[in-house]
Amino acid sequence: MKIAFRASPRPRAQGALKELSGRYGQTPAAEADFIVAIGGDGTALEALHEALAMPAMPAKPVFAMRTDSSTGILCNSLRTHDLTERLQAASSEELPVLQAEIEQVGGRSRELFAINEIVLERQVFQQAKLSVAVRGNGDPMNINGDGLVLTTPIGSTGYNRTLGGPLLPLGSSLMAVTGKAIGCPPAWSPIVLCDHSILDVEVIEAAHRPVQIATTSETVLNISRARLFRSPDRTVTLLVDREAQGRLGTPFGRQC
Structure with missing residues (x-):
């Protein structure tokens, strides 16, 4: 599994980036299977825009993790272990x-x-x-x-x-x-x-x-x-785990 990590410049995110890239490696985004963003919704959106700008379609999926000081609804909780299992189990939300x-x-x-x-x-x-x-x-x-x-x-x-x-x-x-x-x-x-x-x-x-x-x-x-x-x-894909799915479902509901 090839992962491209992106992180906000804040110390907590940079520390997690160092630990995660040391454990799972750092792959150029064009060659990666997943983009993992560490920070908040702003960092998640930057990663989604990066995926959108690549020539490959569909866009590479983005799995975002939120640090303690960040806010928003796009991110999963931050953990530096079991990442490959979380990526494999995550649900895909296709965003317009x-x-x-x-x-x-x-x-x-x-x-x-x-x-x-x-x-x-x-x-x-x-x-x-x-x-x-x-x-x-x-x-x-x-x-x-x-x-x-x-x-x-x-x-x-x-x-x-x-x-x-x-x-x-x-x-x-x-x-x-x-x-x-x-x-x-x-x-x-x-x-x-x-x-x-x-x-x-x-x-x-x-x-x-x-x-x-x-x-x-x-x-x-x-x-x-x-x-x-x-x-x-064009669409982008956000990956969400079970915890994040519950959080997204609360403010939005589900309606087609």
Whole structure:
């Protein structure tokens, strides 16, 4: 069994990395069977993004372990023994990937992928002015505010929740669109969409009210429009043991 270890820079994670790599070896990620991340949800997401960026499909599975000082829901408990047995017994959770097709001011095109959320937000003091439309579902809506967040079920417990967004059941075919300080229209509320929906966003007065788009791994400045949707051909795999399954099931429930 070939394992690629990744760890946060914190002392506890680095100590566990040294012990685990000494016991099980350290394999380059491209050659590994598993990626094991040590830290918290941030480290787990970094490992999932690393797996997503590799040319091999399906993406390599990630087994994350949480140190005592870390928080979140993506990680299993940290132990430095019986790792191979835990990897073999773990259940696979296939997580959807969000995709953004972006055009920047000036015409350059870009593409981003995200596991938990994609955030569109103002770059300057002035509010962003956005024209937002769900393809095939009525006319566009113009909104003024700090921005928008599109989230997956696994991402809905994080930043989305701090903005008052809905909690989506893990395993559901849903996405949520949550506003950031939306001032107009004043009746704006979060939207829950089926995960085959396509969200088109155009930045109004993009040169004077610049907007950026961000994921946990990358930020693109000065966008003029973006098309956001669930990637039709990309997923990532998170490995969870029995203890973590119980923890995931509590906040999310199970719904297809």
